[in-house]
Amino acid sequence: MSTQISSHSGNYSSSEYSESEYDPNDERWDDWEEEAHQDLKCLFCNExxxxxxxxxxxxxxxxxxxxxxxxxxLKLDFYQCIRLINYIRQQNFELEKITSYTIQNIQTIINDDVYLKPVLEEDPLLYAFDYAESEDEEFDKDIESHSLGLKSQDQSIEINPTTPLEHELLKKLRLAEERLFNTEVRFKTIESQFNEYRNMVKNSFLDVHSDIKSERSLKLTSTYEERTNYYFNSYAKNDIHEEMLKDRIRTESYRDFIYENKDLFKNKIVLDVGCGTGILSMFAAKAGASKVFSVEKSDIIERTKEIIKENQLDDIITLINGKIEEVILPVKNVDIIISEWMGYFLFFEAMLDSVIVARDKWLATDGVLAPSHCRLLLSAIEDEELFNDTLNFWNDVYGFKMTAMKSPIKTSAIIEYVEPQAIITNVVSIKEVPTYTIRKFRLDFTSPFTLVSTRHGHVHGFMGYFDTWFTRDNHDIPLSQNIGDKVDEVSGFTTGPQGKVTHWRQTIFLLEHSIQVEQGTIINGTIDCKKSIENPRDLDFEIRYRIVNKDDNPNDTKEYVQKFYLR
Structure with missing residues (x-):
């Protein structure tokens, strides 16, 4: 089955996790050494x-x-190799076709502890590189001498060959034993080095972050209840539901996935998290679901009850008033969870947290989550009209300067429609969200990015939006797959300027001052996105970036820092 998918302009590349996405208590960090079978990502491309x-x-x-x-x-030791790998990873070369590469000041890099911090989350290459064939004869000699010193204890069994064939077989057996022993010694050495490195990273980079997160968590908890009532009350009004239902890209994407996969829904138990007017629940019921549990906290549920009854679906759909974190379902598991949880910049309003709670509590092992994958994207834009209307307007208001009025605008992320031609750089992925497996602590994130200007012009700001996929089996969407690619049993939509307009629009981070760029100018930076302490359904951002022109040394360029919020 092939489905129609909203259009998207082209390829985008990844940016990776930083320390804010590591959880020191995450068991997967401690079990990292058991994941040596994972695929290893090239240092320069996505292969x-x-x-x-x-x-x-x-x-x-x-x-x-x-x-x-x-x-x-250079006779690099274990830690110097680690630093070298992490340094190259940090350059984000996926955006470029690197055919030749040399490193300047390599001695400084391989001895700088800043590069001990992993760039890729749980990068298996940091454990596997030392298994690669090495020309380091000193290391091989050490192992050989070590093995000769220990191996004699295994020769207590006397074997006396009597024929040439037995002599040859015994010789091969001894050689195989020696190779096996050398491998075991090498493995133990690598394992010891890696354990030491893992603990060092945990102590140096992760524990400090854990303390910060704990402090933030306490503050979030203390303000959550008083703020959450406002959120649910806002969904009790008609206008917000009207806006979402009139968003045809949004609503029809859900409808098409459900109706075109009726075999998936037939006789299944479905949970709709945050059902609103019940539109997704009714789609599921019409697709053949045997039972739909529709959970909604806001007072809109009183009108939803009338809607469900009016459409004669009250024998299939059961409405439950309450927070998903607190309600009790009359079943142990559900087969499918559907939810339209996405907010501005994907994470605004923090509804994904509730979906994750429902997933972990009720979704069957082989259950389906819809949508199954989201991708958060970033680019830079040239939009002089928006820049002038929003910021420069205050330079001359009927002959008067009102510079003070710019302050809140400089820090407020803007939700606005952007024309496709405003995009002046490539588009990069800054966050992959596999909804079937992602954990709540990973929803706050810091991601590096590298943008490359595609033409001469001025950068007026950064722009964020997201793509969404629906799959029958929750499989992750590879980075090479665009939202416009036609893939069997996969559907989706984009909220980017290249697709049809949605109510999510795009999220704009205006710069204080526009930046002149040439074709090929590089913008290196990081974007930090976290729940607000004052209101955990809001978002706080910090964007750091450097402008690197053709002849610039990246380390000598000025770093710009701007903070934003989305309320």
């Missing part, structure tokens, strides 16, 4: 490999960077 040898051979052949040669020539 994946099953072994470090294959990865480094690829880097040498296709990107002109011979890691093993550099490691041997």
């Amino acid at each position: 994946l490999f099953h072994s470090a040898n294959d990865l480094f051979n690829h880097c040498s052949i296709h990107h002109g960077f011979d890691f093993q040669k550099i490691r041997t020539e």
Whole structure:
């Protein structure tokens, strides 16, 4: 089955996690060494490999960077290799076709502890690289001498070959034993080094962050209840539901996924989280669901009851008034969870937190979550009209300056429609959200990004939007897959300027001063997105960036910092 998907302009690349996404108590960090079978991502592109040898051979052949040669020539130790890998990861080369690469000031880099912090979350290459074939003869000699010193204790069984064939077999057996022993010693050495490195990262980079998160969590808890009533009251009014229902891209995407997968819904138990007027619940009932539990906290549920009864679906749909975190369902598991939880910049209003609670509490092991995957994207825009109307307007108001009026505008993220031609750089992914597996602590994030200007002009701000996919089996959407790609049994939509208009529009972060760029100008930076302490349904941002022109040394460029909020 192939479904129609809203259009999207083109490819985008990834930005990765930083320390704000690590949870020191996450068991997966402690079990990292057990994940050595994971695919290894190239240092310069998005290609994946099953072994470090294959990865480094690829880097040498296709990107002109011979890691093993550099490691041997410079006699890099374990930690220096780690620093080198993390340094290259930090450059975000996925955006460029690197065919030749050399590192300036490599001695400074391989001895700078700032590069001990992993760039990729749970990067398996940091554990696997030391298994790659090494030309380090010193290391091999150490292992050989170590093995010769210990191996004699295993030779207590005397074997006396009597024929040439037995002699040859015994020789091969001893050689195999020696190789096995050497491998075991090497493994123990690597394991010890990696455990030491893992603990160092945890102590140096993660525990401090954990303390900060704990403090924030206490503040969030103390303000959550007093703020949450306002949120639910806002959904008791008609206008917000009218706006969402009139958003055809939004509503029809859900409808099409449900109706085109009726076999998936037939005789299934469905949970609708935050059902509003009940439109998604009615789609599910019409698609053949045997039972739909529709949970809604706001007072709109009184009108929803009338709607369900009016459409003669009250024998299938059961409405439950309350927070999903507090309600009790009359079943142990549900087969499908549907929810329209996405807010401005994807995470505004923090409704995904509630969906995750429902997923962990009720979704069957082989259950389906709709939508199954979202991708948060970032680019830079050139929009002089928006810049002038929003900021420069206050420079001359009937002949008077009103500079003070700019202050709140400079820090407020703007929800606005942007024309596609305003995009002046590539588009990058700053957050992948696989809804079936993502955990709540990962919804606050910091992501590095690299944008490259596609033309001469001025950058007036950054723009964020999201893409959404529906799948039958919750599979992750690969970074190479665009929202416009036609893939069997996958549907979705974009909220970007390249697609049809949605009520989410785009989120604009206006710069204090516009920046002149040439084609090929690079904007390196990080975006930090967290729930607000004052109101956890709001978002706080910090964007740091540098402008790197053709002949600039990135380390010598000025770093700009702006903070924004979305209320």
